[in-house]
Amino acid sequence: MTTNPSKELKQEFSRLLFDSLKRAFPKAEMTTEQAYATIEVPKGEHGDMSSSIAFRLAKQLKLAPDKIAEAVVAGIKPSGGVSEVKSLGGYISAWADQASYSKAVLDAINEGGGSYGACDSGKGEKVIVESPSVNPNKPWHIGQLRNALLGDVISNIHSACSYTVEREDYIDDLGLQVAESIWGYAHIAHNPDKKIDQWFGEQYVKVNKVMQEKNIQPELDELLKKMEDHRSKEAKLGRDLTGKVVRAQYETAFDYGIYHDVLIWESDIVRTKLLDKAITAAKEKGVLKTPKEGKFKDCLVVDLTGTGEFGQNEETIKVIVRSTGVATYVAKDFAFHAWKFGLINPGFKFSKFMAEQPNGRPLYSTNESGEEIKFGNVKKAINLIGAEQKYEQQVLRMLFARMGYPKIAENIVHLAYGLVSVESGSLSGRTGGWLGEKRNYTADDLLREVRGKAKELVLKSEKITDKSKVDDTAKAIAIAAIKFEYLKVTPEKEVVFSWEKALNFEGNSGPYCMYTYARAARILEKGSRSPIKLTASDYAQITRGKDFELLMMLGKAPEMVEKACAEYRPNIITKYLLDISSTFSGFYESMPVLKGGLAKDARLAVVAATKQVMGNMLALLGITPIEVM
DSSP: OOOOOOHHHHHHHHHHHHHHHHOOOTEEEEEEEEHHHHHHSSSSSSEEEEEEEHHHHHHHTTTTTHHHHHHHTTOOOOTTTTTEEEETEEEEEEEEEEHHHHHHHHHHHHHHGGGGOOOOTTTTHHHEOOOOOTTTOOOOOOHHHHHHHHHHHHHHHHHHHHHHEEEEEETTTHHHHHHHHHHHHTTOOOOOOSSHHHHHHHHHHHHHHHHHHSSHHHHHHHHHHHHSSTHHHHHHHHHHHHHHHHHHHHHHHHTTTOOOOOOEEHHHHHHHHHHHHHHHHHHHTTTOOOOSSSTTOOOOEEETOOOOSSSSOOEEEEEETTTTOOOOHHHHHHHHHHHHTTTTTOEEEEEEESSSTSSEEEEEEEESSSSSOOOOHHHOEEEEEGGGGHHHHHHHHHHHTTOOHHHHTTEEEEEEEEEEEETTBOOOOOOOOOOOOSOOOOOOHHHHHHHHHHHHHHHOOOOOGGGGGGHHHHHHHHHHHHHHHHHSOOOOOEEEEEEHHHTSSSSSSSHHHHHHHHHHHHHHHHHSSSSSSHHHHHHHHHHSHHHHHHHHHHHTTHHHHHHHHTTTTTHHHHHHHHHHHHHHHHHHHHHHHTOOOGGGHHHHHHHHHHHHHHHHHHHHTTTOOOOOO
């Protein structure tokens, strides 16, 4: 695991603070962890680090913060990476030693290479990331693409933090939407004339138009029952058709560099009676009840009164199985999570849905035949589900808490993301909101459109002299533009999609960050002796200017990755990339590298470090940088 220069510097400052505090105020109640927590990076000229420890202790010690700060500073003798400490208005500010800290950062990046920024906070703990779980009767539209991209990056970040990550896709092949599509296949058309997920999606819209004029609900109800019997011809047809659609959806996934480990099919959950086993387990724990009168008569319910988890208008009595015997969404999700956390083993068998994905790994799938593989049985489950499902996710957690599994309840993480809409309205699959007049709002159409714009730029670029790989270059730029546009927004914020924004490569964009990487590559190509080995006199050339500011920023990479992981926020990485890009631009404009004289080697080392960190952070986002732009 790579070292963490920024954290180690803060720890050193924290030790100096704590030791001096205990000497000056022996009775002060403060732990080393609490002392560390008071340290932050100040703005302006108030040091490289600043501690609010004096304010934290003012009430306890009955002294003004500035008096406490002065006493603590008086007892500190700067050493190692800390060169100076001052009291500034009650805050205790510290400055890093430029030469020693610069060496620490550059050594960490050089030694870490492609793994610099990784951390060990996960300690090998296994997690499932479930995403995007799109119904298998339509193409991914641009809203579902957001889910898929978030799931991919959350997986990447957790892997970088030493978690063992299982990337899982839930396939709801028994839902009403699939039944309607099978009905359409039988009654409207059954000869696809285009990519099959697109064809099925368009036919699904036609079926719903038929339903406005004709009552086919009895036929659908009968079809749904037959689909749940895996031996029926309807079930076999459904699995065959949805399997073809899923393969088409994965063509889209692969175009975006998104891969999974396993597909879990709802039909296999029903076939193995996982739901029945989960319901029985909950009954045995006394969690589920069947009222004999009132609103919930003959339903199987859970009473969550008194949990304090729900809003004023949300029900605290939730139906798990209706009086008709039909299980609700929460019931199925409860059973699924009982498997995820290893409480129930339904005896799933797994076979290879795809022998090899473009990343070289197989994609497994639950199936009637196959082998037992140790999927599931995790410590944490991260679910990428729209914010509108907050209540259902709360019920799910409370069910496990009531059953006596508080740790499971705590480790079901609902990563709620805001929905994506278009300027003309919603992206409803049922009404065809994803079908546009000029182009469709699908992930395929989005990539095709943005790739075309990128290709125009590549062909016009004088810097890209090798036009033989124009298509690959254009795709890399397009992927960067699309992913960055989605990922730079906080997950919970709703997004109104705009073609104008999607096709804009200027400003705070993925291509802008790729340009920073390419600029660093060009500088190194022109002036680098590889590897760049610095001496003590080289480190002395690093100033209190943009060069050290950039190094301070590069030293934060492991902290940024760990923070993004803990908070489930890929936008922390996108902002970090933009900050590096902006600082790097100021560095090479104000501090010439190739004409740097005695400082040339030190500045080249800073450029090489920037290129490495930019490449590592872009990789976490699933973006492949290119050397020339």
